[in-house]
Amino acid sequence: MFERLGIGGVAGLVVLLAGILLIAWENLIIAAGLAFVLAGLGLLVRALIGNVMRQFGMV
Template sequence: MLDKLGTLGLVGIVVTLAGLGLVAYQAPLVAAGLFLVLAGIGLVTQSLVKNVMSAFGFA
């Protein structure tokens, strides 16, 4: 999976995790909430992409 993201995708993941780590350092409960929000957005995005790909006959 990581090879399909490319350099920019990997940088985005690193920046996101660094930001989440910075928030966790100051407010762990807020960081847990942000993690849940990011995980939910990721799942919704994955589902949307999968549905669009299947609509075009790619998957």
Template sequence: MTVAVTRGMFDKLGTKGIAGVVLLVAGIGIVAYQEPIVAAGIALVVAGLGLVASGLVQSVMGMFGMA
């Protein structure tokens, strides 16, 4: 699996966002070093939370006529 990272993604995230992503990946990496199955579960939970947050933001923006 490859992820294409573009300059636009960094601009949208900002410094705090990039630091958050680095910490998130590092944390899952540390857990994966000891317990790969637990790390996979954590990664799925984080991905699910991201999808829920994205859906909520899109819904709220739609209510305000911005989507």
């Protein structure tokens, strides 16, 4: 999985996790809510990209 992300993707993932951990250090419930929002946004973007690629016949 990490080879598909590249160095920029791995760095972004590390920064994202560090941010959630920093928020969790202060307030665990807000960090959990933020993690759910980011996971939902990721699923939405994945679905949109999949639909666009399917329309262009790439999948």
